[in-house]
Amino acid sequence: NSAADSGNGARGLWSSKFAFILAATGSAVGLGNIWKFPYVTGENGGGAFVLVYLLCIAIIGIPIMMAEVFIGRNGRHNPITSFRLVAERNLASPAWRVSAIVGMLAAFIILSFYSVIGGWAASYIGHAAMGDFTGGTAESVGELFGGLLGSPIQLLAWHTVFMALVVLVVSRGLKGGLERAVTILMPALFLLLLLVVGYATTTGHFGEAVSFLFTPNFEALTVKGVLVALGHAFFTLSLGMAIMMAYGSYLGRDVSIGRTAVSVAIMDTVVALLAGLAIFPVVFANGLEAGAGPGLIFQTLPLAFGNMPMGSLFGTLFFVLLLFAAWTSGISLLEPVVEWVEEKTSLARTGSAILVGVLCWALGIVSILSLNVWSDVTPLGMFAAFEGKTVFDLLDYFTANIMLPLSGLLTAIFVGWFVAKESLKSDLALQGGAFSLWYNLIRFVTPIAVAIVFVYNLTA
Numbered sequence: 001n002s003a004a005d006s007g008n009g010a011r012g013l014w015s016s017k018f019a020f021i022l023a024a025t026g027s028a029v030g031l032g033n034i035w036k037f038p039y040v041t042g043e044n045g046g047g048a049f050v051l052v053y054l055l056c057i058a059i060i061g062i063p064i065m066m067a068e069v070f071i072g073r074n075g076r077h078n079p080i081t082s083f084r085l086v087a088e089r090n091l092a093s094p095a096w097r098v099s100a101i102v103g104m105l106a107a108f109i110i111l112s113f114y115s116v117i118g119g120w121a122a123s124y125i126g127h128a129a130m131g132d133f134t135g136g137t138a139e140s141v142g143e144l145f146g147g148l149l150g151s152p153i154q155l156l157a158w159h160t161v162f163m164a165l166v167v168l169v170v171s172r173g174l175k176g177g178l179e180r181a182v183t184i185l186m187p188a189l190f191l192l193l194l195l196v197v198g199y200a201t202t203t204g205h206f207g208e209a210v211s212f213l214f215t216p217n218f219e220a221l222t223v224k225g226v227l228v229a230l231g232h233a234f235f236t237l238s239l240g241m242a243i244m245m246a247y248g249s250y251l252g253r254d255v256s257i258g259r260t261a262v263s264v265a266i267m268d269t270v271v272a273l274l275a276g277l278a279i280f281p282v283v284f285a286n287g288l289e290a291g292a293g294p295g296l297i298f299q300t301l302p303l304a305f306g307n308m309p310m311g312s313l314f315g316t317l318f319f320v321l322l323l324f325a326a327w328t329s330g331i332s333l334l335e336p337v338v339e340w341v342e343e344k345t346s347l348a349r350t351g352s353a354i355l356v357g358v359l360c361w362a363l364g365i366v367s368i369l370s371l372n373v374w375s376d377v378t379p380l381g382m383f384a385a386f387e388g389k390t391v392f393d394l395l396d397y398f399t400a401n402i403m404l405p406l407s408g409l410l411t412a413i414f415v416g417w418f419v420a421k422e423s424l425k426s427d428l429a430l431q432g433g434a435f436s437l438w439y440n441l442i443r444f445v446t447p448i449a450v451a452i453v454f455v456y457n458l459t460a
Ligand code: PHE
Pocket: 027, 028, 029, 030, 031, 032, 033, 110, 235, 236, 237, 238, 241, 243, 329, 330, 332, 333
């Protein structure tokens, strides 16, 4: 890259803007697209929900992503230091970096349980390939899933495998690790997804899935549905976790932040919709419930694949796809914290990745035990709002409902109100009306919308 990037020192840059887009898309495309999006759509009435969700991506998701990438690229350090540097350059309080601290803490906590779920995907590859679902019934498939969740040893083994895969990539650094992984995994993921969608078109229920996903039924849309759409827009684009700041810190000056953010959001949305088109025909072909909750992927789908022609093959491909999606997201969750440790201690890249990975792996054991041995332990159970929530549930709840929106809200307010307009203008390099549009969104619309969801989640 150009001389303008010499300030990036020994840290290195993505080899091209496509490398950045692939990495950011790799982060964005994850369990949220393949596991969560189809089932929240199913629960919230299909097309009308999709429409609201798309609106949220456009007016909340993309503007915040741009703000995060801006901070990373302007600061050229780990998210916390970048935030402080940007604040200092704009004569704002360095305390704004609390936004990055909350985000990185959230990333660390989320990775601890995301890895456990990533482990489920890994274990299901083997089950699907060995035909364990073939001819399965609701009971047999449920038993298999229950058996996995009930076994701390199995869960620990797969959690360890998943975390090791993530550490392996991050320890090799930007080009030899992250970039190499995403340039192999992302095209493979797209190909697998298209294969499974192609398979879904042969089920005879494809049209039903299309109308389910795209016919807006506004009666089925509730206020809660709108807030779920907003929250999901945030999660699906990996915002509020300092990830886009970390990835942005390696982005060349000549790349348009606006255009890359839009590309990432479009690809993430396309994958979510394709996942819906892959999953719902299979669900409908077997007369199963569309809104089957989180069990959709690990119970409903195996049952469906197990009873269809070539189901073992396509079931296996599906879980490989799920693992790849989770892997590239896991990498992005580890990177911000590793970047920080690497810059703040005398540890090199490999040592930093192993240290953070081991700590995160250890925290994951808490989530594993919550699923079985500690399934009755509900530390905040005395408060009505947390009744019945295990430690796993609480970690998920506090990160998704409090830490991410808080971090995103602070970032939006900081960038919208405390960073000099000229600096934003020159860094974002948006043409004409696009800048004013973004500027108004990040100053007014985004903070208000995020604040509403935040307050709603606290009171609900
Ligand atoms: N964006 C990812 C998804 O949609 C989820 C994720 C969250 C990934 C946080 C990384 C970090 O699944």
